[in-house]
Every structure is written in structure tokens, then in C-alpha cells.
Amino acid sequence: MKCVITGATGFIGQAAILELVREGHQLTALVRNPESASAKDLPCKAHLWIPGKTPINELSEMLKGVDAIIHLAGEPIAARRWSKPVKKRILDSRVVGTRQIVEALALLSPETRPKTMLCASAIGLYGDRGDEVLTELSASGDGFLADVTAQWEAQTLEAERLGVRVVLLRTGVVLGQGGGALEKMQPVVLGSGHQWMSWIHLEDEVRFFSYALTNEIRGAFNLVSPEPVTNKDFTKAYARAIGVPSMLFPILKTPASILRVALGEMSQLLLASQKVMPERTLGCGFTFLYPTLDSALAEIYSVDNPNEEKFSASQFVARPLSEVFEFFSEAKNLEELTPPWLDFHILKVSTLQIQDQTEIDYRLRIHGLPLHWRSRIERWAPGHEFMDTQLKGPYSKWHHTHRFEEVPGGTLVHDDVEYQIPGGLLGKAALGYFVRRDINRIFSYRRNKVAEIFKR
Secondary structure (H helix, E strand, O other): OEEEEEOOOOHHHHHHHHHHHHOOOEEEEEEOOHHHHHHOOOOOEEEEOOOOOOOHHHHHHHHOOOOEEEEOOOOOOOOOOOOHHHHHHHHHHHHHHHHHHHHHHHOOOOOOOOOEEEEEEEHHHHOOOOOOEEOOOOOOOOOHHHHHHHHHHHHHHHHHHHOOEEEEEEEOEEEOOOOOHHHHOOOOEEOOOOOEEOEEEHHHHHHHHHHHHHOOOOEEEEEOOOOOEEHHHHHHHHHHHHOOOHHHHHHOEEOHHHHHHHHHHHHHHHHOOOEEOOHHHHHOOOOOOOOOHHHHHHHHHOOOOOOEEEEEEEEEEOOOHHHHHHHHOOOOHHHHHOOHHHOOEEEEEOOOOOOOOOEEEEEEEEOOEEEEEEEEEEEEEOOOEEEEEEEEOOOOEEEEEEEEEEEOOEEEEEEEEEEEOOOHHHHHHHHHHHHHHHHHHHHHHHHHHHHHHOOO
């Protein structure tokens, strides 16, 4: 299916593109900055689109002949305090951009017009509703976000007049690695902690996009887990997942009054209670991979052992799988992919070519501390995957699986790391945040370096 996607460089947009490309869909991204899209190695073409500036007829040409639009673009709502100019940008980025897409669709003939439009929305539509159970049939609520979302959806539904099948994606708090809510979250109870949080795992979010494209469903769907939790229960589960001792729960609180002073009107993002159920989402036949909070956090942060943590990342490379695998399986290329601040050098490789049971010795520095690291290739499947395991080094456990997947136009490179910080739960509690931050920095550098290397 040929699709156009907006909001492609965002947290959800990038994950959606990887999922849809993997399933064989052909995507084109409409972005404000094509260079930024290129830097993120999106596995699709990127065209310039600036809502309010790009002429409608140009936008119409970009949409001509495609099967579906996935419209995710919008100003971030939690990036800064809600001044009047910020609130206007939040509203206009959703309402004006959507209006222009519908106007562009109207210029196309029915034969060349996309048949389907998936549009981002939000459970903010329901406002602050206490313990009330909210479904897709519930009325909209009060407040800034409710007003914005109501106008946003109204503009989207105008596409139905043109014969376009419209799906409204009312999304809750999205949980996943590499961004979203968890990137800014701390294990702190907010306000009373009694407010309901409705959440969804990132993988379930983007799986529903694919489901909505290929099934004849229409209207509003709540993209939230069927098991909402209170903020207090969420905080407990989150703290367990990242290794914070439960004895700290009673003191890790931020009063609502402090949040209101610090954040102003934006504090409603943290204090509003929304007990949302995905009634229509389940009713249409969609199933959640992560219906419970514990299962979602376990996938994001840990494996079987509570002392362990997990990191995953994916990247598209516009090169054949054989070429990409060959590059990553060369030990000497590890130095080029490792940040200079680690002062990483290979000392010895036990075999002439990487193979099963090859051992590699490295020297590096972590925050200035010199270390010797030895790893062994425990699993070797040429053209598909390999795993290196730490034999000697700073971690109690380090398993790094490199997976390679052929997709249209190139290769998806997946990194899955399972690691354990020395000191058990105490070590995880004391150092977990800093180690996670370092690992994110290292793989961010690696991502940028891979993009640079394969564009030479």
C-alpha cells in the first residue's frame, strides 16, 4: 500500500515507519526539514511540507495517487510551559495542518484521492474525569487539551465528505524506549497519585496503524491498554522496573500545588484523571501484545531477571543486507562506531575472521577509568544475526544481539542489549539512570556514524 505520513521524525512516527516498511508498505514522509529526516535514516522518501506555507496545490500533488494518509504531525504538548503563543502553536499545528490536508484532498479527483486517512488524536479529548470510565462514546470534556482535540477531530472528519475512510487515533501515554513519556519520567508520585493514567506500549500503538490500514474500520478508537492504572500504581511499577527500592515510595512525591506553580496550566498533563477503556479497539478484533503495565515495562526495561535491564534500537540503512552484515561483522569497524570519549581500541582477535566462539579483547575508558573488556561471539548466523557476550568487563552481564532484516530499499539493523549492573538491585538503583544515559549516548553516536558511513 502506498502511504504518505506526517510527523515522521517524531517518537511515534519513526516507529510507525519501521513497522509499516517491514510489512511491505511504500511510504513517503512529509516533513518540515528533509535534512533532519535524512539524518534519522528514514526508510522512505521525504518531501518538504510546512503547514500554512506550502501551497495547497503542491500538497495535493504529494497526495495524488496514494492509498492512505497517516497524519501524526503536531507541536509537542509537553516541551515548554503553556504561554499564549505556545498554546496557539499547539492548536494551529493540529487544526490548520489537518484543514490543509483536507483542502488538498478536495482538489483531487475521486480516482486519484487517497481512500483512507488515519489521524492522530488524544485522550485529552475527555478532560479531567475522575473515576468515570471513558469509552469512545463518552462526551468530550473541558480544558485546553479537550478543546484542541475536539477541533482537531472535527477538521479530520471533514474528509469523510470526500468519501475518505477516516480513523481517529485517540492515543494515551505512549511507553517505549528512546523517547516518549518514559524519557522524562522519574519514579515520583504526582499530586495525590489517585488520578488514572491510560497508557499504551509503542509497539501496540504502531501495530494498530497497520491494522487500521488493512481493515475496513472507521471512526474513533482509544489507543490505550485495557488496564489503566492510578499514578501511584504506575509509579510503583515503574520504580520496580528500573530498580528503585520500594522503601522510597512514601517520600518520592510532588504535591499538586508545586506542579501547578512550576508548570502552570500544563500541570493538567500530569494531574488530570482519565480512566479510558479501548472498547471499540478491542471490539474491532485488535489484540494487545502488552495489555498489562508489568508486561509493557518488562519488555522495555528488563528480561527474566529483575536485576537486569534491556536496551533496543533499530536503524534503516539504504544498502543491501549482505553489505551491511559484512560491515558490522568486521571487528575493526567497531572502533569507528564507538564514541571517541570511550578511547576504544581493539587489542586482539582470536580468529582471522569473526565466527562462532571468536574472542575479542578491547581497551576503553568509562568516565576516565581505564578498563579491559573481553567478549566472545556466542551466536553466529551469517546474514541474519550474531551475539557478543562479555567475558570480562564492567558489567555483571552484557549480551548484545545484532540482528539484520532485509526490507524494501535496504536493511533494518536491530540492536538488542541485555545487561546487568554490578551490585544487584542496589547497584541498579544507584547507577541505573547514569548507565542508561551512557548507553543511549553511545548508541546515538553509533546511529549517526552508521548514517555517515553508508552515505559515503
